[in-house]
Amino acid sequence: MKVQTLSADLRRGLRPRGFTGEIVEPGHAGYEAARRVWNGSIDRRPAAVLRCHDADDVAAAVVAAVDLGLPLAVRGGGHSVGGLSTVDDGIVVDLSAMRRVTVDAAARRALVAGGALLGDLDRATQEHGLAVPAGQVSHTGVAGLTLGGGVGYLMRAHGLTIDSLVAAEVVTAGGETVTASADEHPDLFWALRGGGGNFGVVTRFEFALHGVGPLVYAGPLVYPIERAAEVMRASRAVMAGAPDELSIHEILLTVPEHPPFPEHLQGKPALLLAPVHVGSEEQARADLEPLRELGPAFDLVGPMPYVVLQSMIDDDTRHGLGHYSKSHWLRGFDDGLIDTLVERFAQVSSPMSHVITARMGGAIERVPAGATAFAHRSAANLLWIIGLWDDPAADPEPHRAWVGDVFESARPYSTGGVYVNALEEEGPERVRAAYGAETFERLRRVKRDWDPDNVFSLNQNIPPA
Numbered sequence: 001m002k003v004q005t006l007s008a009d010l011r012r013g014l015r016p017r018g019f020t021g022e023i024v025e026p027g028h029a030g031y032e033a034a035r036r037v038w039n040g041s042i043d044r045r046p047a048a049v050l051r052c053h054d055a056d057d058v059a060a061a062v063v064a065a066v067d068l069g070l071p072l073a074v075r076g077g078g079h080s081v082g083g084l085s086t087v088d089d090g091i092v093v094d095l096s097a098m099r100r101v102t103v104d105a106a107a108r109r110a111l112v113a114g115g116a117l118l119g120d121l122d123r124a125t126q127e128h129g130l131a132v133p134a135g136q137v138s139h140t141g142v143a144g145l146t147l148g149g150g151v152g153y154l155m156r157a158h159g160l161t162i163d164s165l166v167a168a169e170v171v172t173a174g175g176e177t178v179t180a181s182a183d184e185h186p187d188l189f190w191a192l193r194g195g196g197g198n199f200g201v202v203t204r205f206e207f208a209l210h211g212v213g214p215l216v217y218a219g220p221l222v223y224p225i226e227r228a229a230e231v232m233r234a235s236r237a238v239m240a241g242a243p244d245e246l247s248i249h250e251i252l253l254t255v256p257e258h259p260p261f262p263e264h265l266q267g268k269p270a271l272l273l274a275p276v277h278v279g280s281e282e283q284a285r286a287d288l289e290p291l292r293e294l295g296p297a298f299d300l301v302g303p304m305p306y307v308v309l310q311s312m313i314d315d316d317t318r319h320g321l322g323h324y325s326k327s328h329w330l331r332g333f334d335d336g337l338i339d340t341l342v343e344r345f346a347q348v349s350s351p352m353s354h355v356i357t358a359r360m361g362g363a364i365e366r367v368p369a370g371a372t373a374f375a376h377r378s379a380a381n382l383l384w385i386i387g388l389w390d391d392p393a394a395d396p397e398p399h400r401a402w403v404g405d406v407f408e409s410a411r412p413y414s415t416g417g418v419y420v421n422a423l424e425e426e427g428p429e430r431v432r433a434a435y436g437a438e439t440f441e442r443l444r445r446v447k448r449d450w451d452p453d454n455v456f457s458l459n460q461n462i463p464p465a
């Protein structure tokens, strides 16, 4: 189809349905920015980006794309590591203008538009000392993160992001707007909580809120790389007896060359522990004492505003970097795994790349296994190997090779599963592994009922049963 013809057909398709959004096509001044996603290695050219203002716009955009037989991508925050929210020669249904967050503090509920970012959610809820457990970078989209599960600093205390989801407003493949909750379309509600963007476009989330902060006890503890294996074991011991209020992310990294890190550590390989404690300060100090006794080279742990914590690594994970990552759910945090990770980190291919492990458990495990479509509640730990590099145009191969090497060396410790939101394009077997066999089959039946023609296929795709 010629571009001019498509453009006219698209406008004709959108007009009768009252589309009020913006049509951003090649040649439009905003096209270059609109087609970009977070992962700078992704370079796709959609036929049009349809920037929607409300659920009616989204419905009009979905129907127009289907009528024209064009591939359709849905963009929330644009952080899909595999670039799933954009597409060559297709339509991007872009929710980036839909970021409103409304908080009812008395009812402890938040209504969150489908294009909101974590920072929008955190800022609005923290005004009332409330929060939804979510991820760690404020420019990540609420939508994609939630639909895959949502892991972060509060998960052991308050569960995955989906565990706080009360209802969702969804535009279906047929352009209908429905509500999914425990009472309305419970099959769809089940599938949305872990099944990714397979079932429709979520235009609004309703979350239950938890009392958090505004101060939490958190910050980096940095140890030289020579002590990494010893400290990771110590962190494991602390977490074995830890209350749910404590989470620790262990991060093998090259110390960033900027404050607050002291100059003598900058550029050096190290282990950074990122503890977050949402209990009392006294309890936090006591729980973290064993790690302090080990004498970190840098200790910035103390009370800090939750919103500050939530944007602390924003710049180190900024838009436009080259990226490739892989992940395992782990059966445990064995000595063998710790030694392997430390050994393999020595070959890291970029100073921005890092390896993250985190203890799961706590509130995550207390939700029954089949209650949501998130199939990895009994995983002991998460491992995420993140390749990041400055110049997205640079040869990705050395970075892919390093990530792949760490991933393979950790495979013996894996449950065999992978976090949906950490999937790159890794093939149908890995998608099955992301959902687990039983959940996958159930998701296929829900997909058949809600999207039989697989209109929503640019995701960690579930073929209809």
Ligand code: FAD
Pocket (backbone or CB within 6 Å): 037, 038, 073, 074, 075, 076, 077, 078, 079, 080, 081, 083, 084, 085, 095, 114, 115, 134, 135, 136, 137, 139, 140, 141, 142, 143, 144, 145, 146, 147, 148, 149, 150, 151, 152, 196, 197, 198, 200, 201, 202, 203, 317, 421, 422, 458, 459, 460
């Ligand atoms: P998008 O790229 O916009 O979308 C991702 C997927 O969701 C696509 O398939 C898209 O079609 C679909 N989608 C988007 N919006 C909607 C919608 N409104 N309705 C239906 N489908 C939709 N994950 C964590 O759990 N915890 C973290 O701490 C964390 N940190 C991260 C930090 C960075 C810097 C990055 C890049 C990723 C991080 N992730 C984290 C992974 C993150 O959860 C996924 O990348 C997630 O997909 C991002 O959602 P998004 O809306 O920004 O992405």
